[in-house]
Amino acid sequence: MKPVTHTSSLMSSVGAPWEIYRVNTPRGVVDVYTKSGGIGVYVSLLVLVPDYDFGWVVLSAADSPGTAGGGLNILTSSIADAFLPAMEAAAKDEAAAVFTGTYKATNGVNSSITIATDGYPGLGVQRWISNGSDIFESYLTSFGLTSANTLAIRLYPTNLMGTSPKQQAFRSMVDALPETVPKGFFPACGSWGGVDSAMYGIVGLDEFLFHFDENGRAVSVEPRALRATLQKVL
Numbered sequence: 001m002k003p004v005t006h007t008s009s010l011m012s013s014v015g016a017p018w019e020i021y022r023v024n025t026p027r028g029v030v031d032v033y034t035k036s037g038g039i040g041v042y043v044s045l046l047v048l049v050p051d052y053d054f055g056w057v058v059l060s061a062a063d064s065p066g067t068a069g070g071g072l073n074i075l076t077s078s079i080a081d082a083f084l085p086a087m088e089a090a091a092k093d094e095a096a097a098v099f100t101g102t103y104k105a106t107n108g109v110n111s112s113i114t115i116a117t118d119g120y121p122g123l124g125v126q127r128w129i130s131n132g133s134d135i136f137e138s139y140l141t142s143f144g145l146t147s148a149n150t151l152a153i154r155l156y157p158t159n160l161m162g163t164s165p166k167q168q169a170f171r172s173m174v175d176a177l178p179e180t181v182p183k184g185f186f187p188a189c190g191s192w193g194g195v196d197s198a199m200y201g202i203v204g205l206d207e208f209l210f211h212f213d214e215n216g217r218a219v220s221v222e223p224r225a226l227r228a229t230l231q232k233v234l
Contacts, residue, residue, distance in 0.1 A: 001015070001018075001033060001048075001050055002015065003015050003020055004016050010022075011023075015033065017035055018033045018034065018035060019033075019034045019035065019036060020032070020033055020034070021034065023080065023084065025084055025085065025088060026085070026088065026119075027088050027120075027121045028121050030049060030051050030052075030084060031049075031050065031051065032047060032048075032049055032080070033047070033048040033049075033050065034046065034047050034048075034076075036072075038065065038068070038069070040065065041061055041062055041063065041064060041065055041067075041068050042059075042060075042061045042068065043059075043060050043061075043065070043068045043069050043072050044057065044058065044059050044060070044072075045057070045058045045072055045076055047076065047079075047080075049084070049087070052084075052087040052088075052091060054083070054087055056079055056083075058072055058075045058076050058079070060072040060075065092117050095117050095123060096116075096117045097217070098212075098216065098217050098218055099115055099117075099123055099210065099218050100115055100116050100117055100123075101114070101115065101218075101232050101233070101234045102114045102115075102232070102233055102234040103115070103220060103221045103230035103231060103232050103233065104230055104231060104233050105228060105229075105230055105231075106231050109131055109228070110129060110131060110132040111129055111130050111131055111226075111228050111230060112127070112128075112129050112230060113125060113127065113128045113129070113221065113223070113230055114126040114127040114128075115155065115221070120152070120154065121154065121156070122154040122155055122156040122157075122173075123154065123155040123156075123170070124152070124153070124154060124155075125153035125154070125155065125172070128153065130223070130226050130228070131226075135153075136148050136151060136153070139151055139153070139174055143174075143176050145176060150176055151174070151175075151176060152174070152175045152176075153172055153173070153174050154172065154173045154174075154175070155170045155171070155172050155173075155208060156170060156171055156172075156173060157169075157170050158170060158171060165211060165212070166211070166212040166216070167209055167210065167211050167212070168209070168210050168212070169207065169208065169209055169210075170207075170208040170209070170210060171195055171204075171206050171207060171208070172205075172206040172207075172208060173192070173206070174206075199225070200225040200226075201225065201227075203224045203225040204224075204225060205225045207223075207224045207225060208221060208222065208223055208224065209221070209222040209224055210222075211229075218232060219231065219232050220232060
């Protein structure tokens with residue numbers, strides 16, 4: 001499920017055997033993996049969207065290959081326009097039910113974190129205290145900023161999961177706001193290139209581990225570099 005090579009278009013790549021398209025959505029870019037085929041006036045398209053564990057198949061037939069192919073494209077675009085926003089909304093509702101809330105230390109230490117969903121991708125950290133220290137203030141100092149409103153800490157899931165007990169690893173991204181597109185030849189999302197760049201005791205400062213109950217809801221979160229497990233209280 002990765003490109004083998006890119007094309008001259010910024011929004012399409014070639015896989016083995018996929019035709020890969022990058023679609024702009026309110027949450028950012030979504031990769032859509034497709035495989036098309038046909039014989040005569042019959043054409044088909046398999047579509048997979050790994051970000052949502054979702055896909056569909058379109059079958060089209062007409063009086064000519066061109067008409068069948070045109071119908072295939074219209075149907076595929078209509079399905080994508082309807083279902084990609086719906087899947088994003090459903091994913092956000094599910095994430096809110098599973099993850100959002102305030103997590104606190106239960107050993108008397110003044111450590112807590114408040115996590116919420118909002119209009120941006122991933123989970124948003126609204127407040128974060130570690131052993132009495134405000135993590136937002138620490139990041140503001142390192143970025144040379146003065147207001148917490150100019151800083152965003154987002155948590156994004158990874159595919160690293162445990163089953164006994166159920167766990168899932170997340171990574172945090174810290175960005176100064178408002179976000180601007182870098183000028184110059186290489187506009188890029190540089191924060192993804194900094195994963196694990198800041199370490200404490202051989203553990204990345206951006207590594208989080210959520211623990212779940214038997215119903216699949218988060219009951220605690222572990223900012224691993226801080227050697228603390230915070231229990232969900234709200």
